[in-house]
Amino acid sequence: MESISSKKLQFRGKEYPCCASLTMGIIGGKWKTVILFHLINEKLRYNQLRKLMPSVTERTLSLQLKALEEDKLIKRKVYTTKPPLKVEYSLTDFGKTLVPLIQSIADWGDLVVEKYAN
Amino acid sequence: MESISSKKLQFRGKEYPCCASLTMGIIGGKWKTVILFHLINEKLRYNQLRKLMPSVTERTLSLQLKALEEDKLIKRKVYTTKPPLKVEYSLTDFGKTLVPLIQSIADWGDLVVEKYAN
DNA sequence: CTGTATCCCATACGATACTG
DNA sequence: CAGTATCGTATGGGATACAG
Numbered sequence: 001m002e003s004i005s006s007k008k009l010q011f012r013g014k015e016y017p018c019c020a021s022l023t024m025g026i027i028g029g030k031w032k033t034v035i036l037f038h039l040i041n042e043k044l045r046y047n048q049l050r051k052l053m054p055s056v057t058e059r060t061l062s063l064q065l066k067a068l069e070e071d072k073l074i075k076r077k078v079y080t081t082k083p084p085l086k087v088e089y090s091l092t093d094f095g096k097t098l099v100p101l102i103q104s105i106a107d108w109g110d111l112v113v114e115k116y117a118n
Numbered sequence: 119m120e121s122i123s124s125k126k127l128q129f130r131g132k133e134y135p136c137c138a139s140l141t142m143g144i145i146g147g148k149w150k151t152v153i154l155f156h157l158i159n160e161k162l163r164y165n166q167l168r169k170l171m172p173s174v175t176e177r178t179l180s181l182q183l184k185a186l187e188e189d190k191l192i193k194r195k196v197y198t199t200k201p202p203l204k205v206e207y208s209l210t211d212f213g214k215t216l217v218p219l220i221q222s223i224a225d226w227g228d229l230v231v232e233k234y235a236n
Numbered sequence: 237c238t239g240t241a242t243c244c245c246a247t248a249c250g251a252t253a254c255t256g
Numbered sequence: 257c258a259g260t261a262t263c264g265t266a267t268g269g270g271a272t273a274c275a276g
Contacts, residue, residue, distance in 0.1 A: 019227030
């Protein structure tokens with residue numbers, strides 16, 4: 001019998017006090033869920049993402065993509081055939097396990113806008 | 119016909135570029151989902167929350183509770199009958215609309231620990 | 237018991253210029 | 257096209273002491 005839920009959880013070297021905080025540690029922050037949301041249904045190139053997220057800076061987008069890639073949620077494929085560099089980002093199988101959650105996050109946001117917005 | 123999803127969303131005075139970022143703006147950060155998670159099934163007092171979250175500081179817990187209260191996700195009830203001050207936090211009806219989402223967030227964290235942890 | 241007040245720091249994020 | 261480099265700022269959050 002476990003007394004209380006004080007077990008520390010670990011993932012990729014980081015410790016979390018709770019399963020909920022582990023998830024937030026991975027998809028938290030201002031942009032990660034937005035990126036994942038846009039990648040649910042299609043692979044996207046760097047500039048396509050920028051157009052879908054006009055308010056993110058190049059630097060931040062780059063950093064967030066790298067972080068998501070490090071956590072194996074997305075994969076980065078480079079097409080080096082011809083000079084105009086082409087890179088496609090898409091969800092990994094692991095990242096796809098997040099799809100229902102990302103969808104729920106987006107849906108709740110929509111709900112709030114519809115029913116509770118000022 | 120909407121060209122692209124570039125409509126700005128608003129909630130409580132803040133603007134968000136995407137429904138997913140709106141949700142994250144409200145429940146994001148290191149502790150909010152953890153607090154909400156613990157409040158799913160029971161009202162809890164300040165010190166009970168502290169014991170469930172040993173690694174949060176008093177200041178931070180206080181600030182996050184206040185933020186959640188401002189966003190009307192939780193309510194704070196004070197029992198002033200006798201000197202030992204007693205305060206209970208619980209989900210509002212609006213906060214309860216988040217329960218499935220919080221549960222999904224926690225579940226995905228659990229999944230990761232079970233199947234993908236190092 | 238339930239918090240506030242101060243102080244401080246790390247990190248996330250933005251702006252802008254520049255590169256392979 | 258797909259990023260880096262550099263610099264600056266804002267905010268989230270920790271440590272500790274104290275207050276109603």
